[in-house]
Amino acid sequence: MAKIITVTSGKGGVGKTTTTAAIGAALARTGDSVVVVDFDVGLRNLDLIMGAERRVVYDFVNVIQGDARLPQALIRDKRVETLFLLPASQTRDKDALTEEGVDKVIGDLSRHFDWVICDSPAGIERGATLAMRHADIAIVVTNPEVSSVRDSDRIVGILDAKTLKAERGETVDKRLLLTRYDPIRAARGDMLKTEDVLEILSLPLLGIVPESNDVLRASNFGVPVSIHDPESAPARAYVDAARRLKGETVAMEIPGKPRLGFFGKFLRRAA
Amino acid sequence: MTLWKKLFSSASSAPQARERLQILLSHERQVLGGDDLLASLREDILAAVAKRVPCERDAVKVRLERGAPLSILEIEVEIRGNVELVLNQAA
Numbered sequence: 001m002a003k004i005i006t007v008t009s010g011k012g013g014v015g016k017t018t019t020t021a022a023i024g025a026a027l028a029r030t031g032d033s034v035v036v037v038d039f040d041v042g043l044r045n046l047d048l049i050m051g052a053e054r055r056v057v058y059d060f061v062n063v064i065q066g067d068a069r070l071p072q073a074l075i076r077d078k079r080v081e082t083l084f085l086l087p088a089s090q091t092r093d094k095d096a097l098t099e100e101g102v103d104k105v106i107g108d109l110s111r112h113f114d115w116v117i118c119d120s121p122a123g124i125e126r127g128a129t130l131a132m133r134h135a136d137i138a139i140v141v142t143n144p145e146v147s148s149v150r151d152s153d154r155i156v157g158i159l160d161a162k163t164l165k166a167e168r169g170e171t172v173d174k175r176l177l178l179t180r181y182d183p184i185r186a187a188r189g190d191m192l193k194t195e196d197v198l199e200i201l202s203l204p205l206l207g208i209v210p211e212s213n214d215v216l217r218a219s220n221f222g223v224p225v226s227i228h229d230p231e232s233a234p235a236r237a238y239v240d241a242a243r244r245l246k247g248e249t250v251a252m253e254i255p256g257k258p259r260l261g262f263f264g265k266f267l268r269r270a271a
Numbered sequence: 272m273t274l275w276k277k278l279f280s281s282a283s284s285a286p287q288a289r290e291r292l293q294i295l296l297s298h299e300r301q302v303l304g305g306d307d308l309l310a311s312l313r314e315d316i317l318a319a320v321a322k323r324v325p326c327e328r329d330a331v332k333v334r335l336e337r338g339a340p341l342s343i344l345e346i347e348v349e350i351r352g353n354v355e356l357v358l359n360q361a362a
Contacts (some may be wrong), residue, residue: 146288153296156337161308189283196289200296202339 002110005117005245006135008159010151012122014143015179018215018225019238020119021049023139025224026242028083032114035074037106038088039131040121041097047087050077051222061089064101070108079227084113097130106134124154129162136165137173137245139206143180144192152176152201175206177241182211183256194254207241209234210255300335309333312344320348327351 007020017040024036038046041061047053052075058068063086070086077083086109089096109116120131132138138159142152156174165172178194185191198205210233218228226238233255240250313333320326326348334345 146292149292150295150299153299157300166308186285189285192285192288192292196285200289200292202337204339 002113002116003136003245004106004110004134005115005137005139006120006132007117007139007141008120008128008132008155009141009148010122010124010128010155011143011148014141014148015209015215016122016141017045017049017119018219019139019141019177019179019209020046020117021224022226022234022238023242023245024115024117025077025080025083026226026239027115027117027245028077028080029227029239030242030246031082032246033082033084033112034115034117035084035086035109035113036117036119037086037109038119039097039127040119041088041127042090042092043121044088044090046119047075047085048222049219050085050224052077052085052087053222056087059087059089060105061091061096063105064096064098070105079223095126097127099130099133102130102133110134124158128155129158132159132163132172135159135163135172137175139175139177140201140203141177141179142197142201144178144182144186144194144197146192149192149197149200156201156203174203176201176203177206177209179209180211181208181255183254187256205252206244207237208252208255209237209241297336300337309335316346316348324350324354 005023007016007023009016020036024034028034036046036050038044038060040046044059047056055075058073060073062068063070063073073086075085075087077085086105106116118131118135121127140152140155142148159172159174160166163172176198178197181194182191186193194205194208212232212234214229214232214234215225218225221228225232226235226242229235230239236253237255240253243250313331316333317326317328317331320331330349332345332347334347336343336345
């Protein structure tokens with residue numbers, strides 16, 4: 001049976017889709033089989049971030065409505081062969097995702113994959129609650145900024161109330177992923193510190209992903225940032241986060257504290 | 272004084288953000304926190320108390336403060352007047 005991860009945040013634009021693609025690719029690179037599922041019906045974008053936008057034939061809603069079988073809708077990644085995508089549909093009908101339909105599809109996927117990663121839409125409407133319904137682990141993606149922290153707090157409350165685990169009296173394993181972290185602003189005292197966000201939300205930390213041009217560049221190419229330039233700071237942060245999800249203990253790298261100086265980097269490249 | 276303040280006071284804004292969030296969220300968690308969980312707890316407690324002591328709906332306050340390593344569930348029930356008197360009257 002798969003571990004089911006939901007990537008959620010409440011607020012839009014904080015990096016859910018980037019995170020889904022990056023962690024999915026990083027987990028798949030370790031040899032595990034991974035499927036990333038786009039729950040953002042009407043505004044799908046995971047296909048674009050994964051570089052599979054021109055290969056979408058059938059989607060999540062087609063499978064639920066019986067117009068396609070699940071294997072027909074799954075798209076295998078061209079770079080990592082254990083990575084698959086189930087795209088959302090572009091239909092305007094938000095009710096196209098039904099509870100029974102989602103239960104069936106997630107059930108089928110979890111029998112065939114090691115990891116099922118659900119990319120939640122923003123907000124707290126139906127799409128978001130359906131995306132978190134089956135979660136074993138929730139990655140709460142948060143920017144160090146007041147509105148994002150507030151929305152994350154709201155999402156944590158909903159994770160504790162509206163998931164299958166909550167209904168069974170269990171709790172979803174919630175982890176905080178701090179994204180778009182800007183070390184320069186943090187040093188200047190104009191950005192909430194990691195400790196501040198951790199204390200306010202009281203969640204364990206999964207990782208800190210620095211604000212970086214590499215994220216934008218990877219999205220332009222349609223490659224998950226974790227495998228686009230594995231040496232880049234966000235790629236390292238995502239790969240470490242994926243290892244933590246697999247249960248490894250990995251020291252937390254704080255962005256802005258360089259691991260190696262210029263010469264160190266130079267020497268490492270030369271080696 | 273303003274010039275002095277402008278030049279030398281620490282201009283960092285993060286502590287402001289932190290303080291505002293802490294106040295706001297402690298309030299919102301009271302009102303919304305845990306959604307169904309708190310609402311149903313409130314109903315259960317109200318029903319249990321009202322069986323023995325007359326008690327009004329908004330007299331039951333349930334608060335959940337999430338935290339690690341432990342969370343605190345705070346329950347406050349206000350009963351008008353002296354409980355014994357109220358009970359005698361009810362009897």
